[in-house]
Amino acid sequence: MNIFHVEGSLVCTRRVDGLKNQSLRVLRDAFTGNLAVATDPVGARPGNRVFAVSGSAARYAMDDWKIYTDLTICGIIDLSDDEAD
Amino acid sequence: MNIFHVEGSLVCTRRVDGLKNQSLRVLRDAFTGNLAVATDPVGARPGNRVFAVSGSAARYAMDDWKIYTDLTICGIIDLSDDEAD
Amino acid sequence: MNIFHVEGSLVCTRRVDGLKNQSLRVLRDAFTGNLAVATDPVGARPGNRVFAVSGSAARYAMDDWKIYTDLTICGIIDLSDDEAD
Amino acid sequence: MNIFHVEGSLVCTRRVDGLKNQSLRVLRDAFTGNLAVATDPVGARPGNRVFAVSGSAARYAMDDWKIYTDLTICGIIDLSDDEAD
Amino acid sequence: MNIFHVEGSLVCTRRVDGLKNQSLRVLRDAFTGNLAVATDPVGARPGNRVFAVSGSAARYAMDDWKIYTDLTICGIIDLSDDEAD
Numbered sequence: 001m002n003i004f005h006v007e008g009s010l011v012c013t014r015r016v017d018g019l020k021n022q023s024l025r026v027l028r029d030a031f032t033g034n035l036a037v038a039t040d041p042v043g044a045r046p047g048n049r050v051f052a053v054s055g056s057a058a059r060y061a062m063d064d065w066k067i068y069t070d071l072t073i074c075g076i077i078d079l080s081d082d083e084a085d
Numbered sequence: 086m087n088i089f090h091v092e093g094s095l096v097c098t099r100r101v102d103g104l105k106n107q108s109l110r111v112l113r114d115a116f117t118g119n120l121a122v123a124t125d126p127v128g129a130r131p132g133n134r135v136f137a138v139s140g141s142a143a144r145y146a147m148d149d150w151k152i153y154t155d156l157t158i159c160g161i162i163d164l165s166d167d168e169a170d
Numbered sequence: 171m172n173i174f175h176v177e178g179s180l181v182c183t184r185r186v187d188g189l190k191n192q193s194l195r196v197l198r199d200a201f202t203g204n205l206a207v208a209t210d211p212v213g214a215r216p217g218n219r220v221f222a223v224s225g226s227a228a229r230y231a232m233d234d235w236k237i238y239t240d241l242t243i244c245g246i247i248d249l250s251d252d253e254a255d
Numbered sequence: 256m257n258i259f260h261v262e263g264s265l266v267c268t269r270r271v272d273g274l275k276n277q278s279l280r281v282l283r284d285a286f287t288g289n290l291a292v293a294t295d296p297v298g299a300r301p302g303n304r305v306f307a308v309s310g311s312a313a314r315y316a317m318d319d320w321k322i323y324t325d326l327t328i329c330g331i332i333d334l335s336d337d338e339a340d
Numbered sequence: 341m342n343i344f345h346v347e348g349s350l351v352c353t354r355r356v357d358g359l360k361n362q363s364l365r366v367l368r369d370a371f372t373g374n375l376a377v378a379t380d381p382v383g384a385r386p387g388n389r390v391f392a393v394s395g396s397a398a399r400y401a402m403d404d405w406k407i408y409t410d411l412t413i414c415g416i417i418d419l420s421d422d423e424a425d
Contacts, residue, residue: 015160100245185415
């Protein structure tokens, strides 16, 4: 799972039915700086540092596996051990 | 899901049956600049900014999961929150 | 799906049964320049520009999904719209 | 499977149910230097060099395949042949 | 499928049951130079040039698909057409 910063939400008028009414987050990769779009079952907010799962596990991590995402936010990061040292 | 700009359509006389009669779009990755080929169930046009799903979810995002793609356009992006600020 | 140039065929005396008697093509990625090995159900020739599907869809795109490839040539590219302009 | 160094553990108060009560490790990729988050069925410790499996195999490598990870530590590396030479 | 050089074998005292008693090879990517760990059903030796399949196909390419690998050596490369020219 990779680490991202939440930039904001994504607005699009036309999209496939397979994403249902899920709100989408724009994430910035913490290492490459590239933006990506993710589904968000944990309610992350702009400024949060999160980790997200990719591939087929992204679908299973949603409450409804028929949401056809390939990137799902799994958790909001508080503090990792290596930062506490 | 990654973010792309639509460059145009792809024409090829010989192709596998597994893509059926789907039209194909040429996309330019918004960050690496590389071109990729995607199936398009939303009707995107050249110049549109879109996001697309990869992996096995790309097949499910089509109306017919037996279309053997690995990249499917999921939506046309209007405006993201971070741009509105 | 990514875009490649066909470099030639791959010869190997010892290989897993899971690729059966499929001939294999050596492809050069059109953007990174790296070589990759792909199965070829469309009959591409050296010098052709092709696009290829990766992941689990690569198996389905073969006539026989029990061919254990992760990269399959899907079509030979003639001309894309953005080049015709 | 890729090679990583274990940096520490990840603490997060809010996360998806799909990771259950698994502890999570922060890993540093041995080649790119990027951080990633992995599940750990082998009990690795900070400073260990490990290899980890990605994709759908990451779920199967856990005792419980319903843990929705995409990166699982598979083993602690002692010494590879090329280092012993 | 990508191209690698075999560097040696991997020794690790503690590892997940999902890899069973398979011996593991350390491979060097022919283009990036990064090391990776793969299962080997063809009996490759240090110095061999090989190609390997990734993703879910890596499991199917083993005799036993319950070996939870994401990279499996598929064949030893003798000579490709483009080198013979």
